[in-house]
Amino acid sequence: MEYHSDRFQDHSLLVFKADELVAVLPANKVGTLLYSHQGLTYGGLLLGEALKLQDTAQVLKTILVFLSTINITHINIKLSPACYHIKASDEMSFLLHHLKAEKYRCDALSVIDLHEKLLFSKDRISGVKRGQRNGLVVREVQEFSAFWDHILLPNLKLKHQSKPAHTLKEIALLKERFPQQIRQFNVYKDNVVVAGTTIFETKKVAHSQYISGNLDKNTLGSLDFLHVHLITHIFKDKRYFDFGTSHENQGENINEGLLYWKEGFGARTVTMDFYSLPVAKYNNIDRIFI
Structure with a gap:
């Protein structure tokens, strides 16, 4: 630390x-x-x-x-x-x-129990189909700069006037020290990064620490496509998939749209007190x- x-x-x-x-x-x-x-x-x-x-x-x-x-x-x-x-x-x-x-x-995490039957909403399934029609591809990569510099940082600045908790240098250092636990998955269209997520992995849980897509993410279905792939393939043998919180204002409010998106994958609330x-x-x- x-x-x-x-x-x-x-x-x-x-x-x-x-x-x-x-x-x-x-x-x-x-x-x-x-x-x-x-x-x-x-x-x-x-x-x-x-x-x-x-x-x-x-x-x-x-x-x-x-x-x-x-x-x-x-x-x-x-x-x-x-x-x-x-x-x-x-x-x-x-x-x-x-x-x-x-x-x-009391914080509210959105968590999927992967031992239970997966129930994706119509909106999430529709997003996956858009991703398939648009020829999207998910790849695990070893470096973070494409996602950090071209997707995550611009999005946080535009929407929230904020920055991620980790700098690019810090997340790269964590990856170097914990290569099996810190993983980066990007979504590509025509070999251009359009979305991604940074996963913190533990024995039982895969946690999406950072999730972000470009301005076309809804049209492309990139984040739905990415997370259904992670849930049903990459981390299917974990016990839980954790989307983290949807809080704003130091935990006083919930971003309703973000919560709706996470719950569309079947996530339900686990608290942190x-x-x-x-x-x-x-x-x-x-x-x-x-």
Whole structure:
């Protein structure tokens, strides 16, 4: 995460039991607040697979006790969405509820369960057919510049006066360090890039981090064509396909058109919750268990 060092004061934590690493909290510091790292899409407290409820409680207590010694007053923590869990594990939700943490934000991810029958809407199927008629081709590529410079950056500037969270240099660095997990798929018409998506891949999930098409994307059906191909061929053996959020205004609003498009592939809502907890609440953790 060092490429974010100019934007965030990193304060990530490692938790050990004896000499064994049992938990990691990617985090950054803002004054007397500690955040689940604000430069990461999901993040949250990462726990070893063997940890159970009481183990997780002790991990949380250890973190809070440590933070109390370095003048941190609150921890603002986001919970990893359930679809990213290797095993079913809502220990943190349970603990934060019983510690009366304040739930201050809830994001909505659009996620397809690929173990269920795929149900594409008429609009999405129509888009795929337009893509076929227009002779579109999907290719996985190893470099990002064509998509970044000619599709993604111009679109974000035109529609939102914004930039992607990652620069071209940063995404190339991530690809270099995680070549199997960071993947770029472009759509071509007559060998010209017309759309694409940047995929972040985990053991169970394929996540479209960036999705963008040129001004003809609706006429060409390029994004429908691309994502149906990814869902039904490239990532068909994953458990989930995650389109991410459709939020605007720091999660206060949903882009209705974008949500409609994602749900047309069969995506449904998975939440990501954000909690604020006073560090002093570590005193209450042991009282949960009798």
